[in-house]
Amino acid sequence: MKDNVLYIWDAEGAPQQPIGRLVLWRSYGEDSCPEAISIPQWIEENADSLRARYLAWVYELGQVKVQGRRLVDFLDIRPGFSYWWMAPIAEKCNFSKSPHITDAVRLMALGDWAAGTSFSEIVLVSENRSLSKCLASWASHKGCKFRWKKIPPKRTQHSLSKNIFKWLPNPVQGILSLTRYLFQRWPLKGAGLSEWLGAKGEMTFISYLFNLDPVGLAEGRYKSSYWAHLPDKLSEDGQAVNWLHLYVIDKNLPSARFAGAAIRSFNGKSENGQVHATLDSFLGLGVVLHVILDWLRLCLKWPGVRGLLSSTPLGECDVSPLFEQEWRASFLGTTAVLSTLYHNMIEAAINSLPVRQRCGVYLQENQGWESSLLQIWGVTGNASLIGVPHSTVRYWDLRYFFDPRSYSRKLTNELPMPYRVACNGDAAIGAYKRGGYPVHELVKVEALRYLYLAEAKPRSVQTHGFMTSGLRVLVMGDYLHSNTHLQMRLLEKAFPLLPIGTRIIVKPHPNCPINPEDYPELSMELVEGSLGELLAECDVAYSSATTSAAVDAYCMLKPVVSVLDPYGLNLSPLRGCAGAFFASTPDELASKLVSATKLPVHSSIRNEFFSLDPQLPRWKTLLCN
Incomplete structure (x- = not known):
């Protein structure tokens, strides 16, 4: 009878006394359970099918009829623009x-593995209440009993105010989030606004005020690693840019006050018509009023979409419990308020440009605000808008991929898309092509963030010995604290084995x-400086599960060991690359950090990843045309 029980282990380590067929929900395998089914491993082996089906589900959700209209049409908040494209469920x-x-995605994989198999009981060991609801629904569909063995949740150190905020009604959260945003960003109101209103440039770049060069910032010059020396080239050519x-x-x-001072300094020292402003420069009572009105429109739409997810299963499983909080916040809470705030600030910024733009360029990550930008840009009569994926395009970063039907654009409120996607090399173009993106809308340009690789001296292809001076491991941290903490904890456990x-x-x-x-058992040296020099x-090199810095090391012919994150999908930019190493346990990490340095090094693949001509001929051609 035990063999007829499905035992799903969603906890750390290995189960002590598993009963029935053991399924590891967030582990790539345990030595103590060699016959267990690893769902993360199953996903990797069936990735193309699972990714395509998830994207198809999101697309078909947007086509569901609500009050006689497609959901994507029901959620229009401006003529020709649907809020659907700003919602997190569409952003992915x-x-x-x-x-x-x-x-x-794991529920889909479980359904595939269990297809045609019957069970008397499904047992889940987990702290995840939403997952338990989904599996209870799936068990009911399969006609078997379900039992949830709840384990104590991990203690998370949240402040009292955050804990209180989490339990507040969504509309109250929305109001508080808007108030907090305005309080923090109001010092940027008007920064660079007079220069923007008098701008003569016919080209606009939309970018993050982040990754700035500290020396340039101290001198009052705008220099960002996102754009390398492209702004200087445009200025030298007499191109006025907004x-x-x-x-x-x-x-x-560190604060809006410092950001405002930087904007004023950039404008004070700019040449050839370069104008700088921030999105928050356009804050004002009029914008806030429009935000409140748009938010109220979304609140009124909520009754029509409230039960939509539960009536649209993903395969055999009702996944609505996973998305319930996010879906509600998208209409009633913080997500709705901040999304409409971004929409209205973008609208104010683009509408106030005094000159029709012949070209726009923005950093493309397919975030919700980008959909607003794409729609507003076209409505205001401006010409070509070009999206620039500034880093790598990772297989499981679902933001960059859509169901192929999304690209047809035969109806209203369809997927907002740029005139061209400026890809930084063959690897990015290949990823877009394999995802079904229209090939004629892809163009190759130089990889601005990676131009230093053209001059960097790669590691010798000879085997590198380290025994005389000791093994030197460069740890490249992640943008997200959770990823960095997982990476550092794994290294701390592996350190005694090195x-x-x-x-x-x-x-x-x-x-x-x-x-x-935070890692007392790990002896480390914290450093700053150029990644190339380090x-x-x-x-x-040792990278987190998601950071694109792994590609920097790989292109410099350094062996790279990346964390295989059991909590998420394989978001490494080196997924599928020859000579890339992955580790999910301390023993595995220690072994691979040592053995990777002793293996023959892969040949140079810089030009396969990136276009690296520092003269930027492709960028010049694209922007001139």
Whole structure:
């Protein structure tokens, strides 16, 4: 009878006494359970089918009829623009905003594995209440009993105010979030506005006020790693450019007051008509009033869409419990308020440009605000808008992929798309093509963030010995704290297994500092500086599960070991690349950090990943045309 029980283990470590068929929900395998089914491993082996089916589900959800209209039409908040494209469920940010997408994909994988198999009982060991509801529904569909063995949740250190906020009604959360945003960003109101209103440039760049060069910032010059020396080239050619920045808090600009001072400094020292403003520069009572009106429109639409997810299963499973909170907040709470705020600020910024724009360029990550930009740009009569994926396009970063039917654009309120997608090399173009993107709308340009690789001296292809000086491991931190913490905890456990004399050199992400006191068993050196210079001095690089810095090391012919995150999908940019190493246990990590340095190094693949001509001929051609 035990063999007829499905035992799903959604907890750390291995089960002590599993009964029946054991399924590991968030583990790539346990030595103590060699016959267990690993759902993460099953996903990797059936990735193309699972990804395509999830994207198809999102597309078909947008086509569901609500009060006689397609959902995508029902949610229009402006003529020709639907709020659907700003909603998190359509954005599909599975690694950050919507991590529950991982469980949705795992439920599909479980259904595939169990197809045609009957069980007397399904047992779930987990702290995840939403997952238990989904599996209870699936068990009912399969005609078997369901039992949830709830385990104590992990303790998370949230402040009292955050805990109180979480339990407030969604509309109250929305009001508080809007108030907080206005309080924090109001000092940017009007920064660069007079220059913007007098701008003569016919080209606009929309970018993040982040990743700024500290030296340039101190001198009052705009220099960002997103754009390398492209702004200087445009200025030298006499191109007047308007820069619309989305401010992101970091150590260089820790508050809106500092950001406002930077904008004023940029404008004071700009040449050849370069103009700088931020999205928050357009804050005002009129914008706030429009936000409230748009939010009320969404609240009125809520009764029509409230039960939509539960009536649209993903395969055999009702996944609505996974998305319930997100879906509600998309209409009633914080997500709705901040999305409409971005929409109205973008509308104010683009509408106030005094000159019709012949070209626009924006950093493309397929976030919700980009859909607003694409719609507003066209409605105001401006010409070509070009999207620029500034880093790598990762297989499981679902933001970059859509069901192929989305690209037909034969009806109203269809997927907003740029005139062209400027890809930074063959790897990005290949990823878009394999995802079904229209080939004629892809164009190759130089990889601005990676131009330093053209001059960087790669590691010798000879086997590198480290025994005389000790193994040097460069740790490249992640943007997200959760990913960085997982990476550092795994390394801390693996550290005693590494050779004596191993040096752990840690470069945190600018937006995610690392405190050595959080990892007392790990001897480390915190460093800053150029990633290229640090890579040149290390033997092996160790990356988080998602960071694109892994590609920097890979292109410099350094062996790279990346975390295989059991909590999420494989978001590594090196997924599928020859010579890339992955580890999910301390033993595996220690072994691969050592063995990776002893294996023959893969041949140079820089040009396969990126276009690296520092003269930027492709960029010049694109922008001139």
